[in-house]
Amino acid sequence: MKVDRIEAQHVTIPLVTPYVLSRKYGTVTHSHAVVVRVYTDDGLVGLGEADPLPPFTEESWAGVMGTIEGVLGPLLMGRDPRDILEHRLLADRALEGDLLAKGALDMALWDLLGKSNGTPVWRLLGGKLRGSVPLLWPFGSGTSAQDLERIQAKRAEGYGTFMIKMGALPIETEIQRAQAIQERFGDEIRWNVDANQGWDLGMATRFMQGTRGCGLDFVEQPVPRGDLAGLRTLRGLATHPISADEGVQTAAEALVLAGEGLVDVFSLKVTKNGGISRSLDIAAVARLQGLGVLVNSMIELGITQAAALQLAVTLPNLVPGGHCFMSTLRLTDDITSFRGLVRRAEVHVPDLPGLGVELDEAALAHHAAEGVTIRSRVRT
Numbered sequence: 544m545k546v547d548r549i550e551a552q553h554v555t556i557p558l559v560t561p562y563v564l565s566r567k568y569g570t571v572t573h574s575h576a577v578v579v580r581v582y583t584d585d586g587l588v589g590l591g592e593a594d595p596l597p598p599f600t601e602e603s604w605a606g607v608m609g610t611i612e613g614v615l616g617p618l619l620m621g622r623d624p625r626d627i628l629e630h631r632l633l634a635d636r637a638l639e640g641d642l643l644a645k646g647a648l649d650m651a652l653w654d655l656l657g658k659s660n661g662t663p664v665w666r667l668l669g670g671k672l673r674g675s676v677p678l679l680w681p682f683g684s685g686t687s688a689q690d691l692e693r694i695q696a697k698r699a700e701g702y703g704t705f706m707i708k709m710g711a712l713p714i715e716t717e718i719q720r721a722q723a724i725q726e727r728f729g730d731e732i733r734w735n736v737d738a739n740q741g742w743d744l745g746m747a748t749r750f751m752q753g754t755r756g757c758g759l760d761f762v763e764q765p766v767p768r769g770d771l772a773g774l775r776t777l778r779g780l781a782t783h784p785i786s787a788d789e790g791v792q793t794a795a796e797a798l799v800l801a802g803e804g805l806v807d808v809f810s811l812k813v814t815k816n817g818g819i820s821r822s823l824d825i826a827a828v829a830r831l832q833g834l835g836v837l838v839n840s841m842i843e844l845g846i847t848q849a850a851a852l853q854l855a856v857t858l859p860n861l862v863p864g865g866h867c868f869m870s871t872l873r874l875t876d877d878i879t880s881f882r883g884l885v886r887r888a889e890v891h892v893p894d895l896p897g898l899g900v901e902l903d904e905a906a907l908a909h910h911a912a913e914g915v916t917i918r919s920r921v922r923t
């Protein structure tokens with residue numbers, strides 16, 4: 544079995560509701576995915592996806608397309624796609640970073656490995672520990688009244704875990720938002736806060752101290768990526784558990800954070816972390832160091848969500864409560880069958896080969912942005 548064609552397509556789909564993130568990221572209105580199809584000479588197609596969101600990610604959709612067309616695609620051409628480790632080593636030798644581009648191809652190779660022998664990816668990873676995963680629901684920045692109203696509405700749909708986006712408003716307002724959630728819902732819900740690098744250490748310190756006693760599960764990325772001194776200071780306050788998201792993109796970063804005991808949770812995202820293979824490394828660091836894993840998401844379509852689900856059902860150290868399999872529900876449409884796996888705030892892993900989702904060719908054609916299809920030619 545040999546790879547004989549690769550296609551990468553920029554796909555953009557509007558969100559149902561614009562997503563107000565931190566002051567660093569602004570408001571997101573559309574997904575900007577790169578959908579990758581890896582074709583083999585015996586007629587199989589592997590699906591992959593990258594979900595860049597600059598400046599959260601260093602890569603843009605155009606960068607991902609260029610990297611796949613110019614470097615990673617040609618490396619894979621003519622090779623057996625089941626040699627996932629070999630391709631990973633070749634890709635890492637060619638490019639140091641570019642985790643999203645690498646991740647899209649990695650997902651496609653796992654999909655092909657599963658399809659080539661009729662096996663779900665979760666079985667290839669050692670078997671599943673659960674058949675389904677509860678969803679969390681994230682809320683963009685807003686007023687306290689909006690937070691309470693949104694939580695109440697989603698509870699009625701079966702959601703029990705919420706991620707509250709902060710980092711865009713004055714810190715005293717953010718503290719009041721948290722206190723209002725605690726006062727209104729107490730222990731009836733699980734919730735966490737994501738500052739998305741929108742705070743400096745002073746603001747993070749005030750938030751941690753001002754919300755002491757609030758029963759939130761963790762605060763994600765309270766200081767910018769790489770601010771290890773800031774994390775040490777926050778650890779000294781001994782208030783809430785801390786999660787790393789932007790700060791844990793590579794296994795090397797995971798080793799430092801876990802080794803120094805600076806965080807309690809890693810937010811794993813298969814696109815951010817370079818696909819299933821590299822996410823497994825970070826999950827292993829978490830497991831060996833006694834940390835939890837939140838299976839988180841960027842603004843993702845169904846291929847990345849399916850890859851994350853295949854991984855999530857195999858991990859023994861998921862944090863309690865919901866995980867981020869709501870991404871396609873927040874978009875006006877998807878290009879896969881993933882939404883059909885979600886029933887009442889719970890996603891059920893399919894028993895189908897590979898990643899277990901079908902591509903909707905008509906939807907892909909509809910949402911594909913103009914003039915950005917690329918093709919890699921067979922290596923001669």
Ligand SMILES: [Mg+2]
Pocket residue numbers: 737739763764788789810
């Ligand atoms: Mg986050």
